[in-house]
Amino acid sequence: MTHTRTLRVDRIACTGRGLCAELLPELVDLDEWGYPVLLRTTVPARLRGHARRAVAACPVLALRTDRG
Amino acid sequence: MNAPARTATWHATDTRLLSGWYATGRPADLTDHLRRYGTPPVTAAHGNRHAMPLIRALEAAGLTGRGGAGFPTARKLRAVAAGRGRPVVVVNAMESEPASRKDQFLLAVAPHLVLDGAVLAAEAVGADTVHLCVPRGRSAQYWQLSRAMDERRDACLDEVSLRLHALPHAYVSSESTSLVRWLDGGEARPLGAPPRSHERGVGRRPTLVHNAETLAHLALVARYGPGWFRQAGTAQEPGTTLVTVSGAVAAPGVLEVALGTPLATVLDRAGGPAEPLRAVLLGGFAGGWLPARHLGIPLSRQALAPLGAAPGAGVLVALPRSACGLTETARILAYLAAQSAGQCGPCRFGLPAAADDFAALAAGQADQLLLSRLRRRTGLLPDRGACRHPDGAARLAASALGCFADDVEHHLTHGACPAAHRPPRLPVPPATPPETWR
Numbered sequence: 001m002t003h004t005r006t007l008r009v010d011r012i013a014c015t016g017r018g019l020c021a022e023l024l025p026e027l028v029d030l031d032e033w034g035y036p037v038l039l040r041t042t043v044p045a046r047l048r049g050h051a052r053r054a055v056a057a058c059p060v061l062a063l064r065t066d067r068g
Numbered sequence: 069m070n071a072p073a074r075t076a077t078w079h080a081t082d083t084r085l086l087s088g089w090y091a092t093g094r095p096a097d098l099t100d101h102l103r104r105y106g107t108p109p110v111t112a113a114h115g116n117r118h119a120m121p122l123i124r125a126l127e128a129a130g131l132t133g134r135g136g137a138g139f140p141t142a143r144k145l146r147a148v149a150a151g152r153g154r155p156v157v158v159v160n161a162m163e164s165e166p167a168s169r170k171d172q173f174l175l176a177v178a179p180h181l182v183l184d185g186a187v188l189a190a191e192a193v194g195a196d197t198v199h200l201c202v203p204r205g206r207s208a209q210y211w212q213l214s215r216a217m218d219e220r221r222d223a224c225l226d227e228v229s230l231r232l233h234a235l236p237h238a239y240v241s242s243e244s245t246s247l248v249r250w251l252d253g254g255e256a257r258p259l260g261a262p263p264r265s266h267e268r269g270v271g272r273r274p275t276l277v278h279n280a281e282t283l284a285h286l287a288l289v290a291r292y293g294p295g296w297f298r299q300a301g302t303a304q305e306p307g308t309t310l311v312t313v314s315g316a317v318a319a320p321g322v323l324e325v326a327l328g329t330p331l332a333t334v335l336d337r338a339g340g341p342a343e344p345l346r347a348v349l350l351g352g353f354a355g356g357w358l359p360a361r362h363l364g365i366p367l368s369r370q371a372l373a374p375l376g377a378a379p380g381a382g383v384l385v386a387l388p389r390s391a392c393g394l395t396e397t398a399r400i401l402a403y404l405a406a407q408s409a410g411q412c413g414p415c416r417f418g419l420p421a422a423a424d425d426f427a428a429l430a431a432g433q434a435d436q437l438l439l440s441r442l443r444r445r446t447g448l449l450p451d452r453g454a455c456r457h458p459d460g461a462a463r464l465a466a467s468a469l470g471c472f473a474d475d476v477e478h479h480l481t482h483g484a485c486p487a488a489h490r491p492p493r494l495p496v497p498p499a500t501p502p503e504t505w506r
Contacts, residue, residue, distance in 0.1 A: 010260060010454075011260055011411070011412035011413065011414075011452060011453050011454045012259070012260055012411045012412055012454045014412070014413060016413055031413065031417075031418065031448050032417075033413060033416075033417040033418070034413075035412075035413030035414070035417070035418075035452070036413075037448060037452070
């Protein structure tokens, strides 16, 4: 059974390092100061692995994926 | 139906929270309050495992929050009552919106109506504690409320414990999560969700945060029922609401009006325009500008939504034709940028940058790319912060560009308009950051 994953950013924790946009450019863009702009929050199945890697790469644990 | 009769009924149903004040002209102490309203009907609020009379009455009444968001009160109570652990009630009397005075006014003239509402809400959800949060610096208000609580304690009126707190005074410290965070020993800065306060708030307990005015309405619904409540207002948005009218009107102040009252009528009740109007700022600093040609529109969420406006916290600021809307907006944006909690990217960089762009536009010092840059920057503010502060600032900026489109054109091509060189008209606090968050 697969669940939909939703991308979320903890906006207070985020310091704008920008690794998420590098690893997941399909879903994450950056504003002019390097803070994430989510293009879409639902993670398509084909990007699930990339999303997992982006979550793991965030140095301040500000990125996560939630069920639903 | 002749006109005088209509005026009479109109006032009878329109004045509720402030009726005691209009009748006596002095703040109601506990004796006055009990004489007018009797003791709060706590046993009815109690309900039992199978029935929650007050929550049901509020649902039937259709009462919504009067702090700006307009969330259904009954739904909030139900969520808190269903949470795990003993709930807590927080009265949000921070009123950090500089153009709003209504909660201060209400607490000054009818403090026990608000406290009744808090106690009744506590009984309805099973809470044992009520925290009343006011901003530091309003010391007269603090002492008056402190006395009101003493009166209740001496009269052994309430079973729940009432506690008064003075919090740091900043624009964003009135966010419900700021209150929860401060009450838990932290800073009065917003927290991101989840968890939501109604699930896990003060002391990790389910927490009901309500605006002071909302609780006063709740206290009256508990006494007179939903049918009575619905005698004023519209079918979709029943009841009355407090509004703070300021700016270019003859008699600025706090008024109580039925929801659905045309904006022009609200202004008339504040003495009417003191000079020809250009626009009104509706909702507050995080609200929006509405051109004066729309003043026939009723004050209700439903009627205002198509114009991208909302009643918000009941703020109406009348801007005269002799003022520059862009200059006034630039001052408000500078204030909002300075007063942010500075926790998230949009408030640390986006909002100050947008405020600077706007200031350049108002000063007639715009470069070729300013307008597109400003639109892009304000477009990236909403939905990207832990709280809704950047969203509100973006709404204000966007509404100003629409409402004052002719002035934008003038400022871009010919420099600042003559009105921009005159002294500003709106009272905007200095654009300085808060001194403390704790």
